[in-house]
Amino acid sequence: MPKQIFVNLPVADLHKARSFYEAIGAVNNPQFSDDTVACMVVSDTIYVMLLTHPRWATFTPKPIVDAHAASEVMLCLSAEDRAAVDAMVETASAHGGKADVNPVQDHGFMYGRSFEDVDGHIWEIMFMDMSQMPQG
Known part of the structure; x- marks a missing residue:
């Protein structure tokens, strides 16, 4: 069975x-969602668990980082192609996200x-064509 990852985000x-x-x-x-958490399925092996701040606090006593001001983690997903x-x-930007926060x-x-x-x-979105990777 392939390993799964559950990314938990406050x-x-x-x-x-x-x-x-x-x-x-x-x-x-919806099986793993309620008014304090939403389980978002990205793929068969990738899940993003969105937790309200009170729900997050049940898992760790550490303070929640303001991700708009500080960085703790950067997540990367592969894509099928450049398009x-x-x-x-572009979709993320059109729905309240901020595009290209890091250099392209x-x-x-x-x-x-x-x-x-x-x-x-x-989140970084990355496409790699290994057949075009420089050798050496």
Whole structure:
């Protein structure tokens, strides 16, 4: 069985965050969602758990970082091609996110862009064509 990853993110407004993730292609799994958490399915192996601040506090006593002001983690998803990279970043921007918070990466064989979600969490979207990767 392939390993799965559950990315847990604190969110200020669960409805707004859920709507944002649905706009960029994630699907809510109501079996693991309620008024304090939304389980957003990105793929068969990737899940984003959006937790309200009070729910987050039940898991750790550490303070929640303001991701608009400080950085703790940067998440990266692969894309099918360059157009898919652009489409996801543009969709994120159109639904309350902030596009290209990090410099665009274009190395020929590898192309990537980034966005912040509505809570300031940074996502990179990357396409790599390994057949075009320089040798050596």
